[in-house]
Amino acid sequence: MxxxxxxxxxxxxxxxxxxxxxxxxxxxxxxxxxxxxxxxxxxxxxxxxxxxxxxxxxxxxxxxxxxxxxxxxxxxxxxxxxxxxxxxxxxxxxxxxxxxxxxxxxxxxxxxxxxxxxxxxxxxxxxxxxxxxxxxxxxxxxxxxxxxxxxxxxxxxxxxxxxxxxxxxxxxxxxxxxxxxxxxxxLSSGQSLPVVLVKPDQGLSTPAVFSRLAEFASQSADSIEPMLAAFQAGDLSMIGARLHNRLFEPALAELPALSQLFVQLQKLDVAGCQMTGSGSTFFVICRHRTQARNIASRLRQMMTGTVLDTYTLDQPFGWAA
CATH class of the missing domain: 3.30.230.10 (Ribosomal Protein S5; domain 2)
Incomplete structure (x- = not known):
């Protein structure tokens, strides 16, 4: 802040x-x-x-x-x-x-x-x-x-x-x-990540998404360690490959329309994409900020909802009076 x-x-x-x-x-x-x-x-x-x-x-x-x-x-x-x-x-x-x-x-x-x-x-x-x-x-x-x-x-x-x-x-x-x-x-970050946030018109309730989790409980847990190593090294390609959200499938079950949006985002030539939190926003990790701006512009023409190009804050966002 x-x-x-x-x-x-x-x-x-x-x-x-x-x-x-x-x-x-x-x-x-x-x-x-x-x-x-x-x-x-x-x-x-x-x-x-x-x-x-x-x-x-x-x-x-x-x-x-x-x-x-x-x-x-x-x-x-x-x-x-x-x-x-x-x-x-x-x-x-x-x-x-x-x-x-x-x-x-x-x-x-x-x-x-x-x-x-x-x-x-x-x-x-x-x-x-x-x-x-x-x-x-x-x-x-x-x-x-x-x-x-x-x-x-x-x-x-x-x-x-x-x-x-x-x-x-x-x-x-x-x-x-x-x-x-x-x-x-x-944690320290190897670099700031250029991202595009894509929020469809419909939102999702966190309790509702968690309530669907039991339907997918048979899946084994993924380890966070490879992602931590990639993030701290600033390895953009590996970060994109290691994106993971266990709530993604419960969110799709709660709001099936998200599936079509995710398919569209997967077609982009970017480092990776994933849903954040319990949804319904997706984020796209781009290779540089110019690509983020260009992709955001294209997505705004293709869909309703909110599309924003931004970046992660990789240093402490301190306060100054």
């Missing part, structure tokens, strides 16, 4: 200067996703390689005033025909900030009021981690605005309770994620 600090006037009707942070929260793709078992708490054991990509939601956040959370959300200007966003109380940003308030109260007897304006660009129900990234960004920014009352480990504990993908975004770089996603090992 990238953070820029400003001051602005008038918070909760008061005419005074209040610090405000503007945060860019990136999407992610799963270069590797294996399901290795099911836990007693109902979650699945996962082994994943995730990389952040340069597609960002924007969060404007400030603290002060009464001890409430005010959240507004909207799609960025120019994005048409997007689904309705969740009500504030149902948004993961609201949930994680409520957790943050409770921990700050328990440890420091303070309950800061928090005001958030969320501008969305990352598609919903897409497997791109937008809600988790927004939550992680809001958590870090709120903590920074209150003088970093909580340590990184305390933020990590809140993130793990909020959602499986949220801890990944706190580390700000590619990572191997295990457990249900909360065991994060940051």
């Amino acid at each position: 990238f953070i820029r600090q400003d001051d602005f006037f008038s918070f909760s009707g008061e005419s005074r200067t209040v610090p405000k942070l503007e945060v860019l929260a990136p999407a992610k793709i799963n270069l590797f996703l294996e399901v290795t078992g099911k836990r007693s708490d109902g979650f699945h054991e996962l082994d994943m390689l995730m990389a952040p990509v340069a597609l960002f939601d924007t969060i404007k956040i400030s603290v002060g005033g009464i001890s409430e959370i005010s959240l507004s959300s909207r799609w960025a200007q120019g994005l048409k025909s997007q689904p309705e966003l969740p009500e504030p109380q149902d948004n993961l940003v609201h949930r994680i900030l409520s957790m943050f308030q409770e921990v700050v109260w328990e440890l420091h007897h303070q309950r800061p009021g928090i005001c958030v304006d969320l501008i969305k660009r990352i598609p919903l129900a897409a497997g791109l981690g937008g809600a988790s990234s927004d939550a992680a960004a809001a958590l870090v920014a709120a903590n920074q605005l209150v003088g970093e009352l909580l340590t990184f480990d305390q933020l990590l504990e809140i993130a793990a309770r909020a959602g499986s993908d949220v801890p990944f975004f706190l580390y700000r770089r590619p990572a191997r994620c295990r457990g249900r996603g909360e065991i994060v090992t940051p």
